[in-house]
Every structure is written in C-alpha cells, then in structure tokens.
Amino acid sequence: YVLTQPPSVSVAPGQTATITCHGDNIATYNVHWYQQRPGRAPVLVVHDDDDRPSGIPERFSGSNSGSPATLTISRVEAGDEADYFCQVWDRTRDPPDVFGTGTMLTVL
Amino acid sequence: EVQLLESGGGLVQPGGSLKLSCAASGFTFSIDYAMSWVRQAPGRGLEWVSGITGSGTTTSYAASVKGRFTVSRDNSKNTLILQMTSLRLEDTATYFCARKAGWGRGYYDGWGQGALVIVSS
Numbered sequence A: 001y002v003l004t005q006p007p008s009v010s011v012a013p014g015q016t017a018t019i020t021c022h023g024d025n026i027a028t029y030n031v032h033w034y035q036q037r038p039g040r041a042p043v044l045v046v047h048d049d050d051d052r053p054s055g056i057p058e059r060f061s062g063s064n065s066g067s068p069a070t071l072t073i074s075r076v077e078a079g080d081e082a083d084y085f086c087q088v089w090d091r092t093r094d095p096p097d098v099f100g101t102g103t104m105l106t107v108l
Numbered sequence B: 001e002v003q004l005l006e007s008g009g010g011l012v013q014p015g016g017s018l019k020l021s022c023a024a025s026g027f028t029f030s031i032d033y034a035m036s037w038v039r040q041a042p043g044r045g046l047e048w049v050s051g052i053t054g055s056g057t058t059t060s061y062a063a064s065v066k067g068r069f070t071v072s073r074d075n076s077k078n079t080l081i082l083q084m085t086s087l088r089l090e091d092t093a094t095y096f097c098a099r100k101a102g103w104g105r106g107y108y109d110g111w112g113q114g115a116l117v118i119v120s121s
Helices: none
Strands: A008-011 A017-021 A032-036 A043-046 A060-063 A069-073 A082-089 A097-099 A103-107 B003-007 B010-012 B018-025 B035-040 B046-052 B059-061 B069-074 B079-084 B093-100 B108-111 B115-119
Touching: A008 A017, A017 A082, A017 A103, A043 A060, A043 B108, A069 A082, A097 B035, A097 B046, B003 B093, B003 B108, B018 B035, B018 B093, B018 B115, B035 B079, B035 B108, B046 B069, B046 B079, B046 B093, B059 B069, B079 B093
Parallel strands: A008 A103, B010 B115
Antiparallel strands: A017 A069, A032 A043, A032 A082, A060 A069, A082 A097, A082 A103, B003 B018, B018 B079, B035 B046, B035 B093, B046 B059, B069 B079, B093 B108, B093 B115
C-alpha cells in the first residue's frame, strides 16, 4: 500500500497550506499526520483524520472525506516550516503501518 | 509525559550486527501499548520497520528487514529491543522507537530522539 504526497508545498506567512495524501480507498482508513522539524523526532499533529492532540494549535486540521486526505494549516507561521508525513494502519495488511512519502512545507 | 530513549546506535560493517534499545518512562510500559521501530535514511522519509504488541506475543516486520531483524520487549524493564543482523548499506538510518497510542489505536503519540546506525566498510 502506497501513500503519495507532493514533495513540497510553499506558502506565505498568514496564508493557508494544504498538504495532500493519496492512497487507494484512503477514505476507508483513519489517516494520521506528523510534523518533523530538521534533526528532530516526528510529532503527531492530527490523528484519526481530524482530531488534534492536546497542545496542537487549532490552525492544524485534517480531512478524509474523499481522496485525497488532507492536512490544512491555517494562518501559517514561520515555525510551521517542516516535513509532514501522513500515515495509516491496517492490522490485516502486511506491513500494517505505512507512511506517506512526505511533504516539505516552506514558508516564504 | 511519554519519554523514549534509544541507545546502541553506531558504525558497523556490512554483514555485521547491532542491538538497539529503547528505554521507556513516564507511562506504564505494558500490554496496553504496542511499540514500533521506524527508521529514516539520510534525507529520506519515514519507513516503518517493525512492530510488537503490548504483550510481546505478536511481531511484524517490513519486507526489507524480515529474517534479519528481531523485535522484542521486556515489560518488567520497560525496554524495547531491536536486534539487527546481516546489516546492509541500505540499513543506514536513524532508528526511532515509537509508542502506539493505545489498544486498537493506529497512530504514534510518542517518539524517541532516534539512534543513528551507519553501515559502512
């Protein structure tokens, strides 16, 4: 199972960034999103399509109502510049966990 | 607060072996939490490597490491292990241990800082 993301997305500060995640029948899965700053471990920003962990700003939101799944970052800030990865899990599949190819978000 | 600390990374020759450990703290390292190893080659994306259920009775592996890597855990010592053998150049990566958020949860809510493994002659 392959999850495909655009290699890069660029956005000006204050604007909205949309990062897509394409996969076969992705709407049937719960999609999770991670932010990874350079040299750091990934951080969960959205889980189960559209839930935010505590401490994640409301500017981060997700959707998976139809292909592709999307991560939207509103009012983008310089600190949002990072790599973003989508991920799905299916215990019946081998391998059960799959990560997307990753998107580098650049804040202009 | 979930804390995961990897150790054991380093430089190893092709065909060699290495054991990574992940020390868990800040939560009850128990059957409630499945764990995984996820790696990232330099300049590349995240690749799931191996997973183990909370009880340790079920393990799974990516095709690229199956038969060469073995994952295990010791819940009494709050430790996750990845034994790597027959290492290849393409195994060079930072290896993260990560915690699944709970039984039946498909996402990772805690990550270690990573251990760098370099396979080179």
